Amino acid sequence: MRTGVVLPTFRDTPDAAFGAAAEAAAAGVDGLFCYDHIWPLGQPERPALAPFPVLGALAARLGPPRRPGEGPFLGTLVARVGLVPNAVLAAQFTALDRLAPGRVIAGLGTGDRLSEQENRAYGIPFPSAAERRAELVELARDLVGAGLTVWVAGGPSGRTEEARAAGAALTVWDADPALVAARTGGPDRLEVTWAGPPPTASPPVDHVLQRLQQAGASWAVFGWPVDVEELVAGARAIGGRPSSGRAGVGP
Numbered sequence: 001m002r003t004g005v006v007l008p009t010f011r012d013t014p015d016a017a018f019g020a021a022a023e024a025a026a027a028g029v030d031g032l033f034c035y036d037h038i039w040p041l042g043q044p045e046r047p048a049l050a051p052f053p054v055l056g057a058l059a060a061r062l063g064p065p066r067r068p069g070e071g072p073f074l075g076t077l078v079a080r081v082g083l084v085p086n087a088v089l090a091a092q093f094t095a096l097d098r099l100a101p102g103r104v105i106a107g108l109g110t111g112d113r114l115s116e117q118e119n120r121a122y123g124i125p126f127p128s129a130a131e132r133r134a135e136l137v138e139l140a141r142d143l144v145g146a147g148l149t150v151w152v153a154g155g156p157s158g159r160t161e162e163a164r165a166a167g168a169a170l171t172v173w174d175a176d177p178a179l180v181a182a183r184t185g186g187p188d189r190l191e192v193t194w195a196g197p198p199p200t201a202s203p204p205v206d207h208v209l210q211r212l213q214q215a216g217a218s219w220a221v222f223g224w225p226v227d228v229e230e231l232v233a234g235a236r237a238i239g240g241r242p243s244s245g246r247a248g249v250g251p
Contacts, residue, residue: 001213003235004031004221005228006077006195009049010040014057017049020224021058025072027228031105032058033077033195033221038118051076052092059099075105077195077221078153078171081135082111082119082127090142097148106143107171109153110136133162140166151193158183160190169193169218177215184216193219198226206234213238 005024007017021032034051055074062072074096079089097104110132111119119126127135140150140162150168152159160183163170170183174196183192194217199205205227212220222231 001209001217001235002030002219003231004033004073004219005029005226006033006035006221006223007054008224009034009051009054010046011049012047014049014054017054018058018061024228025062028232029228030071031073031075031219031221033075033105033107036076036079036083037115038122041114044117044121051079052096055096056099059096065103069102071103073103073105074100076107078107078109078151080109080111080115081139082132083124086135086139090139093143093148094146105149105151107151107153108136108140137162137165140168144168163190171195177211180212180215180217191218193217193221195221197223205230206237209234210238
């Protein structure tokens, strides 16, 4: 199971994100991710950095991996369809992939009633849920076809149909391991990646990782701040075997 962190980008400058990325990469964390919001949910007075400039700068700062297929992987968690046209979003991922070949994770989502406020505030249309799902599948298929790793964000009700239709992995936010197990096993048989807030003192990070690994998650991505040394040590302690970093490959 691979580990990742969501960088602190709700700032006026990228300094905190760059510092966190350097710390995480040095510790051996596998993936560095950025949110895609105009502001932190429910806090329109606060700033938010766009993900692609930050990820592009990190690609240049970190340089190529030591060996093919190694991280740090760079991704969105998640880029929302509808903020910009699909063609623009696809071009952003393609450009990032040229800076970090084989290391881009295109996390995609449709947004919800909470993120709708961001669209409305800037006069950006917010199509129906069905239209957003169709746009997501179309974009995900195009990116998978271009050779990128794609994660489709899903809540408790899942986005299993969309993930399966696109040939992508399903990523769930702060979901119980039982939900992960339900999606990786049984009729779904999907690759599932997990992301959520930083672990608290109880349960400890190694316990969280162990439960997610047992449920079949191929990634565990935590929000910032998180003790990256503890995160990497916890993954090693449970004997997690890294996935290939490509959608459709299990833990």
